[in-house]
Amino acid sequence: MSGSRAALLAAVLAALAAAPAARASIGFQPAPASPYRVGAVDEMLAAADLNLDGRDDLAFAGGTSVGAMLASPLGDLSPVSGSPFQTGPGTRWVQAGDLNGDGLPDLVSAGEEASVLLATGADGFAPAPGGPLEVGTGAAPTAVAIADFNGDGHADLAFADCGLACGGSGVARVSLLLGDGRGNFAQASGSPFATGLSETSAIAAADLNGDGVPDVVVGGRGAVAVLLGDGHGGLGPALGSPAATASTRLAADVAIGDLNGDGHPDVVTANSSDATVTVLLGDGRGRLAPVGPPIATGSSGSAQGVAIADLDADGNADVIVADERGSPLTGDISVLLGDGRGALAPAPGSPLSTGGEAAFAQVGDFNGDGQPDLASAGGHDRNVSVLLNTARAAATPSTTLLAYRPFFLGESSQAETLTVTNTGSGFLRLGPARLAGAQGADFGLGEDRCSRAVLLVGRSCSLTVVFRPRAGGPREGALELPSNAPGGPLEIVLSGTGIGIPLLSGVSLSPSRFAVRRPGHNYGAAGKPHGARLALTLSEQATVRVAFTRLRRGHRRRHACRAGGRGPRCTLAVRFGNLDYHLPAGADSIAIAGMLRGRPLPAGSYVLSAIAVNAQGQSSASVRLRFRILR
Numbered sequence: 001m002s003g004s005r006a007a008l009l010a011a012v013l014a015a016l017a018a019a020p021a022a023r024a025s026i027g028f029q030p031a032p033a034s035p036y037r038v039g040a041v042d043e044m045l046a047a048a049d050l051n052l053d054g055r056d057d058l059a060f061a062g063g064t065s066v067g068a069m070l071a072s073p074l075g076d077l078s079p080v081s082g083s084p085f086q087t088g089p090g091t092r093w094v095q096a097g098d099l100n101g102d103g104l105p106d107l108v109s110a111g112e113e114a115s116v117l118l119a120t121g122a123d124g125f126a127p128a129p130g131g132p133l134e135v136g137t138g139a140a141p142t143a144v145a146i147a148d149f150n151g152d153g154h155a156d157l158a159f160a161d162c163g164l165a166c167g168g169s170g171v172a173r174v175s176l177l178l179g180d181g182r183g184n185f186a187q188a189s190g191s192p193f194a195t196g197l198s199e200t201s202a203i204a205a206a207d208l209n210g211d212g213v214p215d216v217v218v219g220g221r222g223a224v225a226v227l228l229g230d231g232h233g234g235l236g237p238a239l240g241s242p243a244a245t246a247s248t249r250l251a252a253d254v255a256i257g258d259l260n261g262d263g264h265p266d267v268v269t270a271n272s273s274d275a276t277v278t279v280l281l282g283d284g285r286g287r288l289a290p291v292g293p294p295i296a297t298g299s300s301g302s303a304q305g306v307a308i309a310d311l312d313a314d315g316n317a318d319v320i321v322a323d324e325r326g327s328p329l330t331g332d333i334s335v336l337l338g339d340g341r342g343a344l345a346p347a348p349g350s351p352l353s354t355g356g357e358a359a360f361a362q363v364g365d366f367n368g369d370g371q372p373d374l375a376s377a378g379g380h381d382r383n384v385s386v387l388l389n390t391a392r393a394a395a396t397p398s399t400t401l402l403a404y405r406p407f408f409l410g411e412s413s414q415a416e417t418l419t420v421t422n423t424g425s426g427f428l429r430l431g432p433a434r435l436a437g438a439q440g441a442d443f444g445l446g447e448d449r450c451s452r453a454v455l456l457v458g459r460s461c462s463l464t465v466v467f468r469p470r471a472g473g474p475r476e477g478a479l480e481l482p483s484n485a486p487g488g489p490l491e492i493v494l495s496g497t498g499i500g501i502p503l504l505s506g507v508s509l510s511p512s513r514f515a516v517r518r519p520g521h522n523y524g525a526a527g528k529p530h531g532a533r534l535a536l537t538l539s540e541q542a543t544v545r546v547a548f549t550r551l552r553r554g555h556r557r558r559h560a561c562r563a564g565g566r567g568p569r570c571t572l573a574v575r576f577g578n579l580d581y582h583l584p585a586g587a588d589s590i591a592i593a594g595m596l597r598g599r600p601l602p603a604g605s606y607v608l609s610a611i612a613v614n615a616q617g618q619s620s621a622s623v624r625l626r627f628r629i630l631r
Helices: 003-018
Strands: 028-030 045-048 057-071 077-079 085-091 093-097 106-110 115-119 125-127 141-147 156-161 173-179 185-187 203-206 215-219 223-229 235-237 251-257 266-271 276-282 288-290 302-309 318-325 330-338 344-346 360-364 373-377 383-389 395-397 401-403 416-422 434-436 443-448 460-467 473-481 490-499 504-510 513-515 532-538 542-557 560-562 569-583 586-592 604-613 623-630
Touching: 045 093, 045 360, 045 373, 057 093, 057 106, 057 360, 057 383, 085 106, 085 115, 085 125, 093 141, 106 141, 106 156, 141 203, 156 203, 156 215, 203 251, 215 251, 223 251, 266 318, 276 302, 276 318, 302 360, 318 360, 318 373, 330 373, 395 490, 434 443, 460 490, 504 604, 504 623, 532 542, 532 604, 542 586, 560 569, 569 586
Parallel strands: 251 302, 401 490, 513 623
Antiparallel strands: 028 383, 045 057, 057 077, 057 085, 093 106, 106 115, 115 125, 141 156, 156 173, 173 185, 203 215, 215 223, 223 235, 251 266, 266 276, 266 302, 276 288, 302 318, 318 330, 330 344, 360 373, 373 383, 395 416, 416 460, 434 473, 443 460, 473 490, 504 532, 532 586, 542 560, 542 569, 542 604, 604 623
């Protein structure tokens, strides 16, 4: 190789090595009629399936009330009857969860007062008995999180209490209210709990130290506090708490998720009055540490809300930031794609226009297609915006037919494997596999790793199917696998052949004495019967072979029975021939006219023998009947 060509090759290789790796792409579009005008929105949104229809809906905090909007199959929103619902002054935060154990999401708000709205079961809400919650003397709750902090199976409430910095009294703290499972709440022993922060903003709950007990993360100015739960309704500071966020700004919102794939929860803060977020990685024991300086969102607005979700179905957690601009009142949503190791980078096309202000962001599936959508609330423009994910799943099977070789009844084939791959651009969510079709019961599911699986883009799952014929002959069924991919359930044809010994039962000939019924003759009802009917029942489709043997008196000479001569009497059996009838499974009958291939059987005594033979050559036992042809 010449020196110039070697130098050129080295340059190309260096350029390839320096080129950034291909990034996953995202796509969002406004829901029909978005943004939606609402009465008042402060900052907070909560996404939950409020009417249990399989789609996420939205609740929003608005001044002195909490509103709720239901999503349609198109992803657009319409107000719940009676919305907004009165809460108390300064309402700025709302969360959704089942607070009274009836299976319906309820709402809890935080502001100058804290209130609980219980679901009425008719897409509406009513204040819980007892009025506003007693958060604590001089409390200034800014946010609330829902979790079971004392392990009794009932939802509890943790309020971020800003204290003196927000017009209340005392230091910034967390007030913990324990629920009784009926919608009533009371202060936990030792509550409120000090945070070590100068003020509080947001709060979130998760198990940060892996002991199975919920902990809380509280946002403050330039820091976040971690309070570890003891499982009995108590909270205490984690080692190293509060943890600096590498920003002097107030952490207007916090979100918890695993950003580097180590199985430990991490934290992201939205740094208010700044266009940055901070990633703090968790060590699995409750300690947080920033991975570096704040990360720019790519927006010119102030980061006000933050959420964590995998938007592009690559298995890595991404970060969603609501960016608010003060003048004019506009906003957008920044999407920072994660690499699975804790690093974030703006997605192509980010930030996304919301059509309104963006003071808070939420993730939910608002049109029920199985893909994560985005919602934002405007703090001053009184709008709620919804952006629908344009990604689509695609379920591609390894085959559309599983065919089995013939098997005897009662035997089971080797398992045939079906692989399903997500060849789309979004999450593939599979439902429970089921066997269908006329002979679906002749097949059985084996190892099933597809039912209710969620497949990332490019990932696969597999399941096995066996063939256990319950009857002879061709057997066909179908494997149905529902999913969120367009086009309905995935359907795989199942085909096999059962081999069995056919059963011939219920054989009778009536009458057993009859005259030959000749073609073209009209025989009246009077006199001797002409012809008979052979009734039978088959276990499967088969050919019934009917043979006719005439019995005559003869004389035994040596070892043979002959028609003439002298000697001991014997019975001479002469087979006249047989007829084949192709019959389906079940009860049937055959007309016996006494004609055999166009010729009448002579008068006399006969034996009729019937045998069933299936397509695989398996035959039943022979059935013999005596009858007589009359003159």
